[in-house]
Amino acid sequence: MNRPPEAASELRRAYLFADMADQHLAALIQGMHDIHLNTGDTLFRHSQPAERFFFLRDGMVKLFRLSPEGDEKIIEIMQPGQTFAEAVMFMGTQGRYPVNAEAVSESRLYAIEQKAFLNLLRESHEASFGLLASLSRRLHMLVNQIESLTLQNATYRLVAYLLEQIPRDVKTSPEVQLTTPKGVIASRLAIQPETLSRILAKLRQRELIEVHGNHITVRNVQALRDLVHLPPQD
Amino acid sequence: MNRPPEAASELRRAYLFADMADQHLAALIQGMHDIHLNTGDTLFRHSQPAERFFFLRDGMVKLFRLSPEGDEKIIEIMQPGQTFAEAVMFMGTQGRYPVNAEAVSESRLYAIEQKAFLNLLRESHEASFGLLASLSRRLHMLVNQIESLTLQNATYRLVAYLLEQIPRDVKTSPEVQLTTPKGVIASRLAIQPETLSRILAKLRQRELIEVHGNHITVRNVQALRDLVHLPPQD
DNA sequence: CCACGGCATTGACCTTGGTCAACCGGCCCT
């Protein structure tokens, strides 16, 4: 495993590795594997035995569940710099992946053996704390998702999603570039593509947004924020 | 804090404390507080600063979110022997509770200071591992909940809930004693009480169950399992 | 003993979002 020295700083973007001691990280880097996925490639499937977890370098990977009828619900869309499937290590004897993972765009990843990482956890408190931080962030995200699935309607979820895509510090009329096909976003928000389309059309009619393909211009941020009961400004 | 010696074995019922060294556990027990709640009492509220987490000794506590309109969605109903709000410690600086907590029945709890526990984590790998196990269990539970909220209908969710209530090893015609008012169960399943009532009525008509107040007799387990696509037996 | 309040049930009606189908436009491939 000959690996460029940038690997360490690359990994440190993830909570999990942010504070890990150099030598521990170096050891991990020695043992990890490169993975390349084309769009549509499957990384792992629900209920397969989980022997490694992943760090996403480039591209995008969706984590999703399938209903017996084949309907898909995306739980999370992983972005570069994030780790996933790290929690499975602790699901008792022989953990299994709780979701499917598939590349939404061409992706490069590092795969890390759970065994190796478990050993490291025993030596490194920073690693444990990093993992705990990762898990609690994800936990919180899931609770928020449950809230918006049950307490909010489709329009609310879509608007909240759009607002999330606007970088924090933008003051000008914000532009949102959708990074995945609309069907993927629909599945993430647990609505049908047709419904997504209709909601966008309605927002367009009300002149709250402009839609050009997968580029969206938000014409009236405050009106959108009001729609989701967010206080003015921020 | 004069505490009975049973406290240790009581706490060990929770994943979090199961494998913790005796002296560490003893130290925790020294510092913790007793809490008594009557039905309807609030333990903490969403977005309050979180300074402690809890171990439920007796009774039941619901964790829930409220919509701006006041609708309630129960995320989880805590049972005796479980810990909750342990994850908040790692949500960066000054974590805040992501949910509300309120007693559904008269309850006794132990409250543990997060600071004290954090110090302990630095010394005890067992504590870290216990916490990691707790969090990944909860994570998995939430993913399952998202799946059934999005990919399954109300009848499915209720039937799955009923089947979960049947103790593992029962072979006779199983009896389910609902441990909370039906309205609470409805909120947990993200349906209205009226809908819950109607679904039970429908299952009764089909002679799959009998309902007597909050006692339910399952007349045909296999038919219920089929409804939720579970394989026969198990 | 009756009155009240909370929970549950039932009925009538309505709304949201799903389903099915047609259609459009861009892109790739031959």
Add this chain to the structure above:
DNA sequence: AGGGCCGGTTGACCAAGGTCAATGCCGTGG
């Protein structure tokens, strides 16, 4: 250039479950 495919859009229709209101059923307390 033509054909087919994929993603997205639009329309017509449908159904699951929510809403609103009336009613029943206790259990508690005056």
